[in-house]
Amino acid sequence: MADSTHMDVSYIAHLARIHLADGEAELFQGQLDQVLTYVEQLGELDVSNVEPTAHAMALVNVLREDTPRTSLDHDAVIANAPAARDGQILVPKIME
Amino acid sequence: MAGLNTKTISELSDLLEQGKCTSVQIVNDVLAAIDAHDGKIGAYLTIDRAAALAQAEAADKARAAGKKGALLGIPLAIKDLLNVKGQPCTCSSKIIEGYVAPYDATAIAKLREAGAVFLGRVNMDEFAMGSSTESSAFKKTRNPWNTDHVPGGSSGGSAASVAADEAIAALGSDTGGSIRQPAAFCGCVGLKPTYGMISRYGLTAFASSLDQIGPITKTVRDAAILLTAMAGKDPMDSTTVDLPVPDYSKDLTDDHSLKGMQLGLPKEYFVEGMDPEVETAVRNAIEHCKKLGAKIVDISLPHSKYAIAVYYIIATAEASANLARFDGIRYGLRKDGADPIELYGKTRAAGFGPEVKRRIILGTYVLSSGYYDAYYLRAQKVRTLIHNDFRAASAHCDAILAPVTPTPAYKIGEKTSDPLKMYLDDILTTPVNLAGICGLSVPCGFSKAGLPIGLQILGDSFMEPSILKVGHAYEQTTEWHRQKPKF
Numbered sequence: 001m002a003d004s005t006h007m008d009v010s011y012i013a014h015l016a017r018i019h020l021a022d023g024e025a026e027l028f029q030g031q032l033d034q035v036l037t038y039v040e041q042l043g044e045l046d047v048s049n050v051e052p053t054a055h056a057m058a059l060v061n062v063l064r065e066d067t068p069r070t071s072l073d074h075d076a077v078i079a080n081a082p083a084a085r086d087g088q089i090l091v092p093k094i095m096e
Numbered sequence: 097m098a099g100l101n102t103k104t105i106s107e108l109s110d111l112l113e114q115g116k117c118t119s120v121q122i123v124n125d126v127l128a129a130i131d132a133h134d135g136k137i138g139a140y141l142t143i144d145r146a147a148a149l150a151q152a153e154a155a156d157k158a159r160a161a162g163k164k165g166a167l168l169g170i171p172l173a174i175k176d177l178l179n180v181k182g183q184p185c186t187c188s189s190k191i192i193e194g195y196v197a198p199y200d201a202t203a204i205a206k207l208r209e210a211g212a213v214f215l216g217r218v219n220m221d222e223f224a225m226g227s228s229t230e231s232s233a234f235k236k237t238r239n240p241w242n243t244d245h246v247p248g249g250s251s252g253g254s255a256a257s258v259a260a261d262e263a264i265a266a267l268g269s270d271t272g273g274s275i276r277q278p279a280a281f282c283g284c285v286g287l288k289p290t291y292g293m294i295s296r297y298g299l300t301a302f303a304s305s306l307d308q309i310g311p312i313t314k315t316v317r318d319a320a321i322l323l324t325a326m327a328g329k330d331p332m333d334s335t336t337v338d339l340p341v342p343d344y345s346k347d348l349t350d351d352h353s354l355k356g357m358q359l360g361l362p363k364e365y366f367v368e369g370m371d372p373e374v375e376t377a378v379r380n381a382i383e384h385c386k387k388l389g390a391k392i393v394d395i396s397l398p399h400s401k402y403a404i405a406v407y408y409i410i411a412t413a414e415a416s417a418n419l420a421r422f423d424g425i426r427y428g429l430r431k432d433g434a435d436p437i438e439l440y441g442k443t444r445a446a447g448f449g450p451e452v453k454r455r456i457i458l459g460t461y462v463l464s465s466g467y468y469d470a471y472y473l474r475a476q477k478v479r480t481l482i483h484n485d486f487r488a489a490s491a492h493c494d495a496i497l498a499p500v501t502p503t504p505a506y507k508i509g510e511k512t513s514d515p516l517k518m519y520l521d522d523i524l525t526t527p528v529n530l531a532g533i534c535g536l537s538v539p540c541g542f543s544k545a546g547l548p549i550g551l552q553i554l555g556d557s558f559m560e561p562s563i564l565k566v567g568h569a570y571e572q573t574t575e576w577h578r579q580k581p582k583f
Contacts, residue, residue, distance in 0.1 A: 056532020
């Protein structure tokens with residue numbers, strides 16, 4: 001298992017793109033350290049010769065014919081956007 | 097005819113067929129029950145009265161014109177995680193409050209085709225993360241049997257609406273027990289079908305390798321009817337299996353004999369700390385199945401005790417990836433920031449509740465560089481061992497009997513401050529999702545305090561006919577499912 005059951009919650013929250021308030025980071029720190037200590041029990045098992053299961057069913061690649069079909073209703077999609085202009089979703093500037 | 101809302105799908109379908117009631121009458125009775133009780137229960141987030149009555153009228157017209165079908169004109173409650181075109185789909189989260197679904201989930205499209213009526217949206221744990229419906233951003237749902245207690249989760253609104261006769265049946269989703277556990281807590285029938293039986297297209301993803309849509313109903317027969325309507329291969333979900341869909345209700349006959357069936361009893365499922373009333377009720381149910389002719393065999397599922405640890409690594413890892421789409425750009429909430437990174441961070445901070453944040457952070461951590469092998473890969477390997485346990489057990493039994501939960505429904509607020517304690521309550525349901533097999537919860541008793549207790553019936557992949565047969569035989573020869581809460 002991992003060397004430490006202590007994660008840097010503030011750093012991981014940044015990776016997950018969630019701004020945590022000070023009190024929240026401390027609260028989660030304690031709770032998640034407890035969860036990580038609990039999952040340490042998986043270290044008891046020898047799994048060196050076990051194949052991992054990513055999915056309960058065998059997955060196969062699926063291909064379909066490249067034929068045109070109706071897309072979602074444009075107005076209904078735009079109506080859900082937090083900001084829109086001229087029938088397009090308005091996004092913040094990412095380059096100067 | 098009053099009280100149509102208290103009836104089952106199959107009873108109503110007979111009445112409709114015989115011309116003894118109309119779908120509009122059923123919907124009106126259900127809406128009246130919602131008006132009378134939902135102030136206390138809080139199952140619904142939104143009710144779409146006008147649309148429901150219009151669908152009911154259309155169903156009545158279609159029937160008059162010769163259309164038939166068990167679901168034609170039957171009103172259903174839908175968990176707020178499934179897209180119903182034109183209705184809100186908030187997943188009980190502020191991050192997509194105000195979102196209106198621009199399309200039908202495949203399961204919904206199939207039910208719509210069958211003539212079902214969609215009443216509205218029922219409450220749930222935010223993004224299906226929780227076991228009590230207390231993590232909803234919008235409201236508390238209460239257990240109809242005792243309003244001081246939780247209805248379970250995450251499909252708590254679905255189960256409460258059915259138990260309170262505020263819907264004829266409901267749809268939920270089960271990622272780690274979220275159909276079976278609330279069904280047990282509310283005295284309903286809950287079916288988690290085999291992974292891949294029902295398309296997940298249009299179900300807001302939590303943990304894609306575990307999620308499965310399923311029904312919460314008043315009887316096993318009703319669960320079979322809804323499964324039959326929703327199952328099948330879907331080009332929109334490549335994980336659906338391409339198998340013929342039989343009529344699952346057809347074999348549920350009045351012959352309630354279980355002669356010739358071997359039912360496995362896993363010694364690991366009567367866990368330490370289990371409420372004695374739950375253990376007694378489930379052991380009595382096992383004795384009952386023996387009287388119906390089943391042979392009970394002892395089995396072992398030795399890796400079950402690791403299921404919670406595996407589940408919380410795999411489910412949170414998948415959730416951290418699935419919920420990345422809620423970034424304030426295309427839909428829902430947006431909190432502006434100086435740059436996109438700040439916009440994402442502020443939007444997600446304001447939009448997600450604590451349980452969702454906790455799980456995304458845990459999932460991000462177990463997938464992060466340096467920890468992937470130690471946590472995620474190891475969890476996937478232990479998942480294989482859990483799967484192998486079920487495979488070995490299924491070699492010598494037709495179904496497995498177990499409790500659904502270690503205790504009856506607990507009090508609102510009792511476990512919210514201790515996430516690990518709440519996670520451990522799912523110990524008897526999560527192995528089923530990890531293995532991808534099917535599971536059914538049926539009422540099997542009550543605690544002295546009057547709270548329902550559930551019997552869990554597990555089957556190998558695609559063995560729905562076996563678990564439905566056992567569940568139906570048990571249900572039809574006992575009286576538990578006929579009890580109604582008083583409120």
